[in-house]
Amino acid sequence: FDQGASDDMGDDAQASPETVTVAATQYDTVLDWPTFDRWLARLQAAELVAFDTETDSLDAMQARIVGLSFSDQVGEACYIPLRHEVVDAPVQLPLDEVLARLKPWLEDASRPKLGQHIKYDTHVLANHGIAIRGYAHDTMLESYVLEAHRKHNLGDLAQRHVHRSGLSYEDVAGKGAQQIPFAQVAVDKAAQYSCEDSDLTLHVHQTLWPRLQAEPALRDIYERFELPTSRVLQRIERNGVLIDKALLQQQSHELGQRIVALEHEAHALAGQPFNLGSPKQIGEILFNQLKLPIVKKTATGAPSTNEEVLEKLAEDYPLPARILEYRGMAKLKSTYTDKLPLMINPATGRVHTNYAQAVAVTGRLSSNEPNLQNIPVRTAEGRRIREAFIAPPGHVIVSADYSQIELRIMAHISQDENLLRAFDQGLDVHRATASEIFGVSPDEVSSEQRRYAKVINFGLIYGMSAFGLASNLGIERSAAAAYIDRYFMRYPGVKRYMDETRAQAKAQGYVETVFGRRLWLPEINSPNGPSRAGAERAAINAPMQGTAADLIKLSMVAVQDALDAQGKATLMIMQVHDELVFQVPEAERDWVKTEVPRIMASVADLRVPLLAEVGEGLNWEAAH
DNA sequence: AGGATCACGCACG
DNA sequence: CACGTACGTGATCAAG
Numbered sequence: 095f096d097q098g099a100s101d102d103m104g105d106d107a108q109a110s111p112e113t114v115t116v117a118a119t120q121y122d123t124v125l126d127w128p129t130f131d132r133w134l135a136r137l138q139a140a141e142l143v144a145f146d147t148e149t150d151s152l153d154a155m156q157a158r159i160v161g162l163s164f165s166d167q168v169g170e171a172c173y174i175p176l177r178h179e180v181v182d183a184p185v186q187l188p189l190d191e192v193l194a195r196l197k198p199w200l201e202d203a204s205r206p207k208l209g210q211h212i213k214y215d216t217h218v219l220a221n222h223g224i225a226i227r228g229y230a231h232d233t234m235l236e237s238y239v240l241e242a243h244r245k246h247n248l249g250d251l252a253q254r255h256v257h258r259s260g261l262s263y264e265d266v267a268g269k270g271a272q273q274i275p276f277a278q279v280a281v282d283k284a285a286q287y288s289c290e291d292s293d294l295t296l297h298v299h300q301t302l303w304p305r306l307q308a309e310p311a312l313r314d315i316y317e318r319f320e321l322p323t324s325r326v327l328q329r330i331e332r333n334g335v336l337i338d339k340a341l342l343q344q345q346s347h348e349l350g351q352r353i354v355a356l357e358h359e360a361h362a363l364a365g366q367p368f369n370l371g372s373p374k375q376i377g378e379i380l381f382n383q384l385k386l387p388i389v390k391k392t393a394t395g396a397p398s399t400n401e402e403v404l405e406k407l408a409e410d411y412p413l414p415a416r417i418l419e420y421r422g423m424a425k426l427k428s429t430y431t432d433k434l435p436l437m438i439n440p441a442t443g444r445v446h447t448n449y450a451q452a453v454a455v456t457g458r459l460s461s462n463e464p465n466l467q468n469i470p471v472r473t474a475e476g477r478r479i480r481e482a483f484i485a486p487p488g489h490v491i492v493s494a495d496y497s498q499i500e501l502r503i504m505a506h507i508s509q510d511e512n513l514l515r516a517f518d519q520g521l522d523v524h525r526a527t528a529s530e531i532f533g534v535s536p537d538e539v540s541s542e543q544r545r546y547a548k549v550i551n552f553g554l555i556y557g558m559s560a561f562g563l564a565s566n567l568g569i570e571r572s573a574a575a576a577y578i579d580r581y582f583m584r585y586p587g588v589k590r591y592m593d594e595t596r597a598q599a600k601a602q603g604y605v606e607t608v609f610g611r612r613l614w615l616p617e618i619n620s621p622n623g624p625s626r627a628g629a630e631r632a633a634i635n636a637p638m639q640g641t642a643a644d645l646i647k648l649s650m651v652a653v654q655d656a657l658d659a660q661g662k663a664t665l666m667i668m669q670v671h672d673e674l675v676f677q678v679p680e681a682e683r684d685w686v687k688t689e690v691p692r693i694m695a696s697v698a699d700l701r702v703p704l705l706a707e708v709g710e711g712l713n714w715e716a717a718h
Numbered sequence: 719a720g721g722a723t724c725a726c727g728c729a730c731g
Numbered sequence: 732c733a734c735g736t737a738c739g740t741g742a743t744c745a746a747g
Contacts, residue, residue: 369741457738472729
């Protein structure tokens with residue numbers, strides 16, 4: 095979306111009469127103890143302090159402090175350089191002693207602190223043995239709750255909300271291959287950069303926090319969902335997950351052999367060598383050399399070689415099947431079996447993902463470096479990778495996941511009597527849907543009819559069109575439209591929900607989750623037909639996906655609280671949208687398997703029962 | 719030459 | 732061209 099200056103019309107800083115103008119900033123570089131003592135006294139007296147760490151790595155688990163900055167008043171800040179190693183760097187205060195003297199304040203929960211993306215700084219301090227407490231606010235999360243669809247990095251927030259800009263990281267450290275470690279940045283430049291970050295964080299907070307306070311539902315999402323989730327995520331990330339490196343390496347070896355064999359077969363079938371990893375070269379071979387029919391084209395007009403196309407061609411020709419098999423093997427090897435062993439942290443022997451809390455516009459988390467939310471599960475071949483997510487000796491892996499969470503939420507929101515009844519009675523919901531659509535008793539539903547109903551139920555969650563359903567089921571659009579009509583006749587509450595949600599989105603530009611999280615749809619009134627239609631589908635989906643995200647955030651916080659209250663040694667180690675995964679000492683297995691699903695089912699009282707299912711095993715695959 | 723970005727494909731819920 | 736993500740490889744762009 096537009097990041098330009100013209101994009102910030104009507105935001106609070108322009109509209110507000112009490113916009114602060116920062117004429118001049120007063121930034122200190124702390125190089126001696128008297129100056130340090132003066133600032134420490136200020137921090138101890140301040141009602142709220144913005145705080146930022148400068149480090150030598152973006153990897154939060156490995157980063158070491160290079161310097162610290164604090165701001166207790168807009169326009170004023172200090173920077174404490176600690177490990178700058180540039181040639182003519184000044185003599186700096188000793189890191190260990192500075193941290194030792196700051197530690198009581200940092201760990202004092204009654205001294206409120208503020209940051210931009212505090213999960214990162216929490217890790218950094220933990221790397222130095224400091225357990226920060228009293229993190230009262232996070233500007234990134236404030237922004238995310240107010241405007242999930244926009245950007246949340248500090249530079250953009252400062253520009254948008256207080257019309258200020260500071261040095262960018264690239265300004266001080268360079269970019270690309272020329273980039274230098276922060277420790278090699280000149281101290282005065284680093285001081286300017288870091289002081290600005292703390293100062294701007296405080297300034298942005300002073301505009302965003304009043305806006306949250308003025309919207310009780312959003313303030314609740316921020317205080318009761320996002321802030322506590324941030325703390326739980328930091329612990330999950332730090333716990334990490336144990337990976338069987340040797341098993342993955344063995345799988346890589348086997349996959350490598352199968353890939354080579356498939357390459358030979360494919361080249362023989364093509365009559366020439368080509369790169370099976372290149373859709374362009376595959377297209378050249380299939381459609382120009384071998385004259386296979388073009389099934390469909392990509393967005394840029396090139397003949398598509400995607401899975402659906404190759405499956406179709408594989409009905410009549412041998413080569414597409416080899417390419418499909420190659421792609422499956424190559425995906426597993428390059429993305430998972432080769433990559434995961436490289437991601438093991440040498441200090442902990444475990445893999446520590448990063449959960450992004452302010453990326454997904456629906457309120458979901460995302461996971462990166464590595465992404466642990468897309469580990470294969472749908473094929474037997476892929477599931478072998480889950481066997482490498484293991485419990486250490488004396489422990490088991492326990493997985494607990496919400497059953498049919500989004501359909502349950504659809505029943506709750508729509509209040510459709512028929513759907514509510516199905517969940518109340520504990521029915522197989524796809525079978526119940528098939529029974530309604532096809533007009534047969536539940537016992538008479540064929541597996542084919544149930545499969546259709548399942549696709550329709552998924553489609554409803556995605557805001558389906560007759561076109562989308564038709565292409566998914568491989569039927570005529572008119573037939574798909576007839577199924578949708580039948581569905582809405584049997585579930586009129588769902589129909590009403592869809593219509594009302596679309597209308598609400600158009601009228602106010604956003605929709606809401608059950609808990610009041612606001613999901614903005616900038617394209618909902620676009621003159622561009624396809625993008626408007628896309629926004630309408632997103633509007634249907636967002637309350638369900640977003641409410642599910644809200645529920646599991648509540649669960650994560652409640653389960654962690656229970657573990658802490660009971661003094662359990664069980665570790666929460668992963669979240670996969672509707673699933674929580676734990677590393678559990680054998681002695682705690684029964685407690686976890688009973689209590690975790692109970693907590694997950696009771697975090698909210700909806701018009702449908704919530705159900706969480708639990709499994710255990712020596713690895714993640716076995717725990718399902 | 720090679721870093722940055724796009725295109726495509728595909729893993730998950 | 733169903734909603735939401737992350738990321739791998741190959742192809743292309745275009746600065747100096």
